[in-house]
Amino acid sequence: MQLSSLIQSIDIIKTIGSTDVEIANVQFDSRKATEGSLFIATRGTATDGHQYISKAIEQGAIAVVCEELPEALNDEVTYILTDSSSDALGQIAHTWFGKPSTKLTLVGVTGTNGKTTTATLLYQLFRKFGHKSGLLSTVCNYIDERPVEATHTTPDPLELNQLLAEMVYEGCEYAFMEVSSHSIDQRRIAGLQFAGGIFSNITRDHIDYHKTFDAYLKAKKRFFDDLPETAFALTNLDDKNGMVMLQNTKAGKKTYSTRTLADFRGKIIEENFDGMVLHMNDIEVAVPFIGRFNVSNLLAVFGTAVLLGCPEHDVLVHLSSLQPVSGRFEALRSPNGFTAIVDYAHTPDALKNVLGTINDIVNGKSQVITVVGCGGNRDKGKRPMMAREAVSASNKVIFTSDNPRDEEPMDILNDMLAGLNDEEKRGTLTIPDREQAIKTACMLAQKGDVVLIAGKGHEDYQIIKGVKHHFDDKEVVRAYFVSMQ
Template sequence: MALRATQGDMELGVTGIYFDSRQVRQDGLFVAVPGTQVDGHAFIPKAIDQGARVIVCEVLPEETRVHVTYVQVASAAVALGEMAANFYGNPSEKLKLVGITGTNGKTSTATLLHRLFIALGYQVGLISTVENKINEEVLPATHTTPDAVQLQALLQRMLQAGCTHVFMEASSHAIVQERMAGTRVTGAVFTNISHDHLDYHGDFNSYIKAKKKLFDGLPKTAFALTNADDKRGAVMVQNTAAQIHTYGIKTDADFKAKVLSNTLEGLELSIQQHAVWFGLIGRFNAYNLLAVLATALLLGEEEEEVLLQLSRLKSATGRFETVQAHGLTVVIDYAHTPDALENVLATLEEINDGRAHIYTVVGCGGNRDKTKRPLMAKIAAAKSTKAYFTSDNPRDEDPEQILADMQEGLSPVELRKVLSIADRRSAIKAAILGAEEGDMILVAGKGHETYQEIKGVKHPFDDKEEVKKILALLNQK
């Protein structure tokens, strides 16, 4: 934490650390973090009125109060993370914590690592988009990566529960916002990078730099594991002090795999010169499995035992989950980026081998990166017999406008393969009822989510449950 100036008693004890003035309690410490929407400096007076005795800020107020201590720092976000870590006893220093970053595959990789290390006999923590877990205890997750204070509190709780390992998704937002400041990372994994979150980062180059920042900050005692098949895999680790390791399927790498077969029942891989059957489906999961294996080996585990336990694991919730009935195969997947959607559809194409039709139900989220909408639409139209464009989480946007954005740029031929139905339930129903025995239906975009966000309200909606209800209706015919 780079100090610039101090004013007042620096020997004060504080009862808690806050960056939301509404949560400040008596004798607390308030950190004024400049945000994308609001600037915490504007809430310094309110924080003091709430009982804050210490103010940490980047710019000192013009008027200061006598009984309050002020600490001016270069970065309030970094200070927040480092102070939170100190406040909770620096739990990450006593844990083997691995951060996983990338556009796609973060949740699957983190979840598989959590399940693997539990199977190997460890006490393990998980911090992910879907859920946070202490061993098998589930804790709700509101963000992919918690805020700096929540993160340190969660790590302390994991440590107290006996955890030795923690596997954490590191989102680009969290990295840029310094939510991991003060956290010691044992290793970091890069899965891949493609078009996403440009509404926040502004351009693709800034998005790459955000991911890269995780590796730039690694100590020399850590490991940096990168995907050799991703053209930006080498960029991620070019300035890291950590020990660099690679994994790949197409190119030479430290950890190698080859897909021997890919079916709806699972994957057979030649992995590190072992032929192994896995219960996960799709070539993209071959990368996830390889990243998990490599991470486990870098953490000192035995290869044969890791492969044995990995072969018994299932995929994360909402990641290529299948429901089969009446000769139909419905796949529910979280794919919400162009690359993820293309990977899932490529898997269906490979498994299908031209024997049946593929129908895709897909939408794009509101108040998010608009530039990916036509890209996802084009992929769905190109790789599907018929594509049903619908709502994802429209949030504050007009669902019809999102659908119009998706269709923009599609050729007349592609448009003939598209049916736009704003109501997601109706779109899923139309796709299933329009299919015939042997066909495949992909319901993409929401995966594990059990709600649909419309105008600030989260309405109950679970793709998997909706699919089951519609398939049950076929029994009544």
């Protein structure tokens, strides 16, 4: 593709050299540059691509997009100066792969909690309607039926657009994707044309990256600010920042709520560990999901499907047959009658919601035993908050490792324990080995009790001292169940 065509959609400050050159590939990693590459020098959190411009040229790059020109210019290389290389990367990647988001209906889901469930259920729902569909999520990406391993919540712009292009090639009509705050801030989604955006909720998370909650909120809000007039913006009125997200959007504003008047309304009629009976826009529907937070997720799915033109009654019929996402309030029944719940809850608000749902169902008649930890090299401020939420809504709590990464597990656990008073600490156990912590919780559980194993959900690994080890909460629970028989 001609360089002149690739750069049509980016903001250019200055061009040095000819744009009438044929580009063989687009790269932002200098190590991948080859003969005929366009190298885009982006500034990351750990490295600055501008330091590797000469390396990319040595390897054959014939054009460079950058925010700062090198001191020494190569006469055989074209330089494109822009004010945002990250934005340019997204725009160029979209163009390079044939602008795939314009050839299908793309819907993005953003928020602290609920993104994976909402995006995955939309993918399931539209396939039930007979539409070939794609999914970009934390758990797994799908190109219709074909799974593609997910490495990030939102992939880098080249991988993202390549996946969308493959969806178009395979005949997908719809694509549903999680949109993380990192991807918005780093402009990974630049250039994409969204048909709609969904806001789930926002609570404290990723403060290690964004530094302040206000910056985190603004990152989420920018997604809606950038939506076109032709799109819809569907927001959760139960979140105090729900309408804040839509303040400056040009998209059509729509709402959902479990508590107040909204375009899409829902409330729980009956609930147990097998599912719920709901009223959704005054129509009764039974679903195999649990918890008010899942009512919100289902309302987002319901509202989105209706806004995309699906008949309301048909959507509600299909909702009853959708399946919960792996590791999201996933219930496992033991041979002696207690229930283990594996959930991805890794923020204070998510843990509060899950424990609130469990307590609503057991209604004080059984014990709630919680196993929980916090990730290493992440926001330390939420650690004591997580501990307080666990203790305030559980009969017994076992603190354990999550993904300690490069930190010492006991340092993380001590940060959590710092949120408790002496009396609260005496009512807890600290077992750094996660497998032993889970087994201990199961041994403590009696018939009717509930063991919540929080934090990792679908993940099948632990990162310890930079090394990724296989570890799956559900495997540990099932192995314990086998040992009981």
